[in-house]
Amino acid sequence: MTAGAAGAFAASAGLFSEITGWLDGDEAAALAHAELEEQLGSRGRELTRALFQDHLDLRAVREQRRGQVAGADGVTRTRAEAGHARPLATVFGEVTVSRIAYRAPGASNLHPADAELNLPEEKHSHGLRKLAAAESARGSFDDAGSAITRSTGVRAGKRQVEQLAVRAAADVHAFYAARRPGPAAGEVLLVLQFDGKGIVMRPEALRDATAKAAASSRRKLATRLSPGEKHGRKRMAELAAVHDAVPAPRTAADIITPPGSDPPPRNRGPRAAGKWLTASVTDDIPAVIAAAFGEAERRDPAHRRTWIALADGNNTQIEAITAEAARRGVIVTILCDFVHVLEYIWKAAWSFFDKGDPDAETWVAEEATKILQGKAAAVAAGIRRRATTFGYSPAEREGADACADYLTAKKEYLDYATALAKGWPIATGVIEGAARWLVKDRMDITGARWGLQGAEAILKLRALIVNGDFDQYWRYHLRKEHERVHHARHREGHALAA
Numbered sequence: 001m002t003a004g005a006a007g008a009f010a011a012s013a014g015l016f017s018e019i020t021g022w023l024d025g026d027e028a029a030a031l032a033h034a035e036l037e038e039q040l041g042s043r044g045r046e047l048t049r050a051l052f053q054d055h056l057d058l059r060a061v062r063e064q065r066r067g068q069v070a071g072a073d074g075v076t077r078t079r080a081e082a083g084h085a086r087p088l089a090t091v092f093g094e095v096t097v098s099r100i101a102y103r104a105p106g107a108s109n110l111h112p113a114d115a116e117l118n119l120p121e122e123k124h125s126h127g128l129r130k131l132a133a134a135e136s137a138r139g140s141f142d143d144a145g146s147a148i149t150r151s152t153g154v155r156a157g158k159r160q161v162e163q164l165a166v167r168a169a170a171d172v173h174a175f176y177a178a179r180r181p182g183p184a185a186g187e188v189l190l191v192l193q194f195d196g197k198g199i200v201m202r203p204e205a206l207r208d209a210t211a212k213a214a215a216s217s218r219r220k221l222a223t224r225l226s227p228g229e230k231h232g233r234k235r236m237a238e239l240a241a242v243h244d245a246v247p248a249p250r251t252a253a254d255i256i257t258p259p260g261s262d263p264p265p266r267n268r269g270p271r272a273a274g275k276w277l278t279a280s281v282t283d284d285i286p287a288v289i290a291a292a293f294g295e296a297e298r299r300d301p302a303h304r305r306t307w308i309a310l311a312d313g314n315n316t317q318i319e320a321i322t323a324e325a326a327r328r329g330v331i332v333t334i335l336c337d338f339v340h341v342l343e344y345i346w347k348a349a350w351s352f353f354d355k356g357d358p359d360a361e362t363w364v365a366e367e368a369t370k371i372l373q374g375k376a377a378a379v380a381a382g383i384r385r386r387a388t389t390f391g392y393s394p395a396e397r398e399g400a401d402a403c404a405d406y407l408t409a410k411k412e413y414l415d416y417a418t419a420l421a422k423g424w425p426i427a428t429g430v431i432e433g434a435a436r437w438l439v440k441d442r443m444d445i446t447g448a449r450w451g452l453q454g455a456e457a458i459l460k461l462r463a464l465i466v467n468g469d470f471d472q473y474w475r476y477h478l479r480k481e482h483e484r485v486h487h488a489r490h491r492e493g494h495a496l497a498a
Contacts (some may be wrong), residue, residue, distance in 0.1 A: 005044050008058040012050035029214045045153055049093035053282030059113070060098040068490040069102040069110050077102035077110055084111065088119065089380025091127040091152045108489075115486035117152075118478065124164055126481070128154060132473060133168035134159045137461040140445060141165075141454075144276050159229050162454045169457040172464060175473050176291075181274070184244050189270060191298050191426060192309045192332070193241040193431035194317050195353045197439040198234035199281055206235055206450045237439055237459060238280040240292035241431045242299070245270035251374035255338070255420075259361045270425050274299075274465055279459040282452055286320040293324045307332040310341040310428045312408050336413045336429040342368055344406045347399035348383050351392060371407070380407035438462050 022028055022043070028036060061080075070076045084101035087094055099113035116363035120126055128148065141158045144165075148156045156164070184190075248270040257263045276295050280288050296307065307325075313319040313336045325332040345364050354362035370379050376395045387397040407414065419426050442462060443450065464470045 008061070009051070009054045012054045013484045014028045014486040015047050015050050019047060020163060042052060042153075043101040045092055048089070049095060052090060052092055056095055059117075061240055063100055065068055066102070067113065069112060071107065071110055071486075072489055072491055073107060074491070075104050075107040077101045077104040077107065078391060080105040081389075084109070087123055088125055088156050089123050089128060090125040091131060091154070093153055110489060112428065112490070115482070115490065118482045118486070119479065120167075121485055122163075124154075124160070124165075126154070126478060128152070128156070129168050130143060132156065132164035133461050134465075134470075136161055136416070137255050137458055137465055139441070139442075140448070162451075164458075165461065166453050166457040166497045168477070169464075170461040171477045172460040173291075174472065174480065175438045175469075175476045176276075176278070176477075179298060180251050181185055181295075184274075184299065184306050185304070187247065188305060189245040189247055190296050190305045190307045190320075191241075191243050191245050191270075191272070191430075192296055192307065193243075193428045194292070194314075194321070195239045195286075195428060195435050196199055196285075196311070196314070196354055197239060197411045197435045199237050199439060199443045199450055199455055200448060201235045201281075201455070202232050202451055203233070205450060205455070206233065234279055237443075237455070238278050239277070239279045239286035239431055239438060240294045241275060242292050243272040243275040244299070245272055245425060249423040250420045251418065252369045252416075255372055255426075256365050258365050259358065270423055270429075272425075272430050275430060275462045277438065279438050279463055281450075281455045281459060285314075285316050286323070289317065289320040290325050293328060293330075297328060303328075303330045306422075306424075308338055308400050308424050309334045309432070310425065312337050312428065313406065313413070318413070330393070333415075333419075333424070333428055334413050335415070336410050336417055336426070338372075338416060338426040339428070339432075341407070341410075341414065342370060344403040345371075348403035349399075351397050351400035353389060356430065372416045373412060374415060374421065376407045376411050376414040380411075381406040383407075434466070437466060 024041075028054075029041075031039070033040070048278050060082075064429060065082075068078050072150070080100050081103050082100050083098055085096050085098045088097050097114075097117065097119065099111050101109040101111055103109050107437055118498075121130065124132075125338075131148055131151070132144060135147045138144070138145075139159045144161045145156045145158055148154060148161070248268060250267045250269060253264060254266045254269075278288065278291055278295075280291075283291070299305075309321045309325075309329060309332050311321065311334065317374050318334060320331060345367050346360075348367075349360040349364050352361065367383075368378075369380050379402075383400050387400045392400070416426050418424075438459060443455065461470075462471050
């Protein structure tokens with residue numbers, strides 16, 4: 001270290017000496033380890049903050065004046081003034097950044113040193129932004145603010161934490177659009193799964209139709225909802241998953257075991273690998289499906305693999321999948337989630353059997369097996385025939401008719417016999433799990449009411465985390481921040497690389 005540099009760090013060196021002197025003294029010697037740990041943590045953070053400040057001050061002293069600096073506005077700043085300061089809240093505490101400002105009449109100041117440091121536009125550092133992103137993806141914004149204060153000593157309110165999280169998620173879409181996953185063998189399946197999950201929103205963040213329904217509804221009771229009443233306060237988040245899977249052929253017997261029978265040895269279904277998840281509360285179903293197709297196409301740009309799409313039967317989803325496949329010129333086999341089909345069979349069962357009747361379970365197993373064998377049309381016809389033959393009233397046969405209608409309407413997407421023979425997945429377990437983790441576990445915490453920006457940011461950040469891409473994304477985000485904040489202010493070639 002040069003003599004000049006040693007002098008620049010005199011303040012932090014003095015603080016270090018103060019800490020070591022305290023550790024050598026009677027006061028520290030009388031402390032138990034927990035108290036010692038707490039005090040040393042606080043003093044150590046202040047030492048690190050002082051080191052950071054001393055380094056920034058040294059950079060300010062060493063900053064060389066430029067002849068002129070040109071902005072993106074075309075104005076050349078010919079006047080330079082040293083000593084222009086701005087605060088920066090860091091993970092160590094608040095510091096002051098002093099640098100040369102380049103000025104011209106009628107034009108905003110430019111600070112090339114800000115580009116060298118890749119300083120954010122706001123007061124909070126990128127380190128605090130990263131911490132806010134991680135903590136707010138884990139728990140409430142209030143809890144995230146408390147966690148930031150505990151670990152850094154910097155106080156961040158709920159609104160500040162939410163704003164930092166929103167900024168942190170700004171480049172997620174571009175990050176995935178630019179990503180190029182490694183290739184997989186041609187026999188490996190490429191599976192897409194889709195689902196929706198409602199999120200409780202603030203009134204101004206509801207879609208128009210939901211907001212109108214909520215405004216026009218009248219509650220029967222003042223203190224609680226009556227049975228069947230809904231708040232009219234949710235907005236659907238659309239979710240998509242893309243994953244690879246090695247085919248694993250099976251039969252209907254591997255899926256359904258008749259009640260009372262000993263389950264035979266079963267062949268396991270295809271296992272998901274390389275899972276990628278995304279979710280959005282601002283984009284509609286076609287946009288989220290297009291994003292999933294983009295990820296799938298990055299994995300298989302030549303369309304050589306077998307593409308399978310799984311959904312719960314939502315018509316808008318199926319229409320969007322079909323349209324997106326046609327637009328990209330890729331063949332996609334669409335299957336309805338078998339678990340969803342099974343729920344419809346149970347609805348029909350309660351038209352024919354008393355609640356809790358063991359015969360209902362046997363009947364459901366038999367009908368489900370037929371559907372797995374490719375006989376969905378025959379099952380639908382048999383259900384209608386039974387309801388008519390035994391003279392059930394419209395109310396009694398409601399579940400039976402709903403099941404038959406569903407099987408008839410979705411028969412094109414119920415070819416489970418082919419799917420099982422070729423080793424394809426037939427259930428949306430991956431996206432169902434994602435709906436619980438991405439949405440329910442975070443967005444449904446007690447009392448949560450979401451705005452659009454905050455909800456979208458948290459969905460994006462949680463998807464990044466579960467995809468295992470957060471660290472790689474953060475490096476990308478910092479590069480994009482430099483382009484957005486600093487390249488946008490300087491004429492090309494005048495902003496220093498971050």
